[in-house]
């Protein structure tokens with residue numbers, strides 16, 4: 001049972017000052033303040049909010065104000081590195097502890113924790129590290145000295161077997177509540193259905209009625225969602241090339257924007273985007289093809305050397321010529337906080353609804369418009385089922401829930417692509433259990449032009465009868481080389 005919090009700063013007046021002084025921001029976004037106050041009051045908190053809402057600030061700011069250390073559990077190494085660097089640049093003592101941490105750094109960190117009065121204010125760790133004996137011992141010492149301020153579990157949906165990115169090691173995080181019932185826990189996620197939320201809360205040993213639950217809309221009004229229908233005999237490429245060239249042209253033709261772009265010393269073709277592809281080789285080929293047509297594109301996948309990946313990422317973030325479009329597998333993107341990404345294209349249907357929402361959510365983080373396009377074919381749909389079956393062959397009964405959940409998620413994504421009767425924003429919020437109709441100001445293909453959308457579907461997709469003949473002939477059985 002969660003009792004009273006440890007000694008905390010007795011005032012919330014600091015928070016506006018800290019926001020400006022330590023984080024360089026002028027105002028809170030809606031509800032950030034409420035979440036932060038609940039955390040500073042020592043409550044357990046669950047935060048579900050859209051991609052790019054600003055969830056990190058909800059635990060970073062209390063960590064700076066509160067006495068003691070905040071442990072942040074995150075599954076994403078790239079996200080850890082980015083956040084730690086950003087905090088350090090702001091003069092905040094933050095460190096990470098994961099499989100990439102050097103022996104010396106590990107020793108230094110354990111020694112810091114072992115004093116019981118660590119200088120570190122935010123420590124980012126993977127769930128795997130949390131079960132290491134040395135780490136647990138050190139955290140116990142910190143707790144004995146009343147210096148353990150809070151546990152923040154980022155990407156908390158990974159705890160749930162009903163979630164799309166279930167990681168069994170996350171279940172071990174219950175250790176925190178079992179060992180330190182007086183230490184508040186904050187869970188954060190962009191993608192949790194009601195079932196996932198309940199599961200996360202109970203798996204961590206928390207009690208929903210006793211905690212502050214903030215569930216904000218998943219809707220991103222500034223994103224323009226669109227599905228483009230196709231079939232195997234049709235290449236996406238000419239359609240995409242036409243689209244991107246048009247975007248460049250519009251920037252050059254519009255007098256006002258032209259002047260702005262020139263004043264900012266930017267390029268008309270400097271439109272930043274991500275194209276997600278399933279296979280590594282396709283990333284390479286598509287990037288090369290785009291380059292030939294004058295679009296600055298680079299591949300990014302797990303098969304490339306670290307140096308090459310880092311250079312691509314850094315130059316893309318800096319907006320260098322030749323690095324406008326990243327053609328990537330899903331190895332890329334999560335945790336990347338580049339604010340002016342103007343489009344995210346899925347070259348084929350992604351693996352899950354949540355994956356689609358999160359990847360598309362890399363667009364428009366500055367609040368300006370972003371296009372989220374999925375190329376959808378029924379042949380790709382069948383390949384996705386095929387991969388799903390291969391992925392799960394031989395999985396034991398423990399992950400049965402997860403299999404069901406992932407299958408449901410893929411089916412919902414297919415429904416999103418096939419549905420030409422409902423607003424895309426509505427399909428997304430409905431998936432996440434929201435009842436209210438989200439705002440959509442012509443920001444999806446249905447609300448923009450429902451008639452054309454229906455026509456395009458009839459024109460673009462192969463009919464089911466043709467598909468089933470191909471399936472019977474074993475046409476969709478594909479191998480796995482180079483995935484991710």
Ligand SMILES: Nc1ncnc2c1ncn2[C@@H]1O[C@H](COP(=O)(O)OP(=O)(O)OP(=O)(O)O)[C@@H](O)[C@H]1O
Nearest residue numbers: 025027028029051052053054055056057190337361
């Ligand atoms: N109050 C604020 N004012 C201005 N910018 C903010 C504010 N809060 C957060 N941000 C900025 O918003 C961006 C997104 O924040 P953050 O990375 O925490 O999003 P998130 O909610 O974790 O999103 P995702 O789930 O997509 O990763 C960051 O660049 C952050 O600096």
